[in-house]
Amino acid sequence: MLAFDDKAARLAGLNVTLKASVQRALASCGLSRAQVxxxxxxxxxxxxxxxxxxxxxxxxxxxxxxxxxxxxxxxxPPAWPLVRR
Structure with missing residues (x-):
């Protein structure tokens, strides 16, 4: 049974959230994927x-x-390339 405080479960949720967030940002930025x-x-x-x-x-x-x-x-997705300086 998977506990809610299981590190792997939290990381899996983070990956899904990060992928969805970046997809939304790409869709709304006005640039093609090649330009990004x-x-x-x-x-x-x-x-x-x-x-x-x-x-x-x-x-x-x-x-x-x-x-x-x-x-x-x-x-x-690694998070560090997505962080703005």
């Missing part, structure tokens, strides 16, 4: 941070789609 990815890459470059792991130097167009797909449990 370009801006995220530009901001990361200016700040000297990487939004990716492995050999990729920049976010690909597909990565945010994986982050925001409600059915994709393998690619939870």
């Amino acid at each position: 990815v370009d801006r995220m890459n530009a901001l990361a470059s200016e700040a000297g941070v990487r939004l990716t792991t492995g050999n990729a130097r920049q976010l690909s167009f597909a990565t945010p789609g994986k982050w925001l797909n409600p059915a994709d449990r393998e690619h939870p």
